[in-house]
Amino acid sequence: MLLRLDTSDTRPLHEQVAAALRRAIAEGECRAGDRLPSARDLSAALDINVNTVLRGLRELRDEGLLEFRRGRGITVAEGASRRSGLQIRVRELVAEASRLGYSRADVIDMIRGLT
Template sequence: MLLKLNSSDNRLLHEQVAGAIRRAITEGECVPGDRLPPARDLSQVLGVNVNTVLRGLRALRDEGVLEFRRGRGVTVTHGAAERSALLDRVRDLVADAAHLGYSKSDLIDMIREIP
């Protein structure tokens, strides 16, 4: 798995780590059932603290993209690619709405109006 962070990205480092892993899954570098390298190895590759990597991994676990299993490590879930792609589209929508002056709550209201 080839991961790297964008130095011009202004998001928090753990969000960048999660985004890099999401991107790897979306691009097919990791498929459902694949085990991720240990957090220590990822931290060395990315040049960030291991706690930063763990925080990014936990965020992806909470999203349902990754699964933590004692003795088996961290694996990509079966719904990860679809969910990851959908989350990317939602993030793009939120960014587009913000550019037009709409808040997240405005978007939620618009979605509720859709039959």
């Protein structure tokens, strides 16, 4: 698992850590039952404070994506590897756009226009 933080991102670091892990789970890089590196190892790899990493990890635990267990460390929770409903909503969006006469390219252009 390779996590990177975007130095140009203005979000707090703990939110970036949580987002990077959410994406790794959603993309299947981390599967249910997989053990994550320790907070200390993650903080060293990301070159940030261990408390910042722990704050991001706790956020994911509170969302039900991670489990903290003594002696087993931090593992990805069962069912966490689903794309948190995002992929389903994207498909629904594309289907609705198609129903309204828009192509996928039109939807992509609309999304690009949001940034």
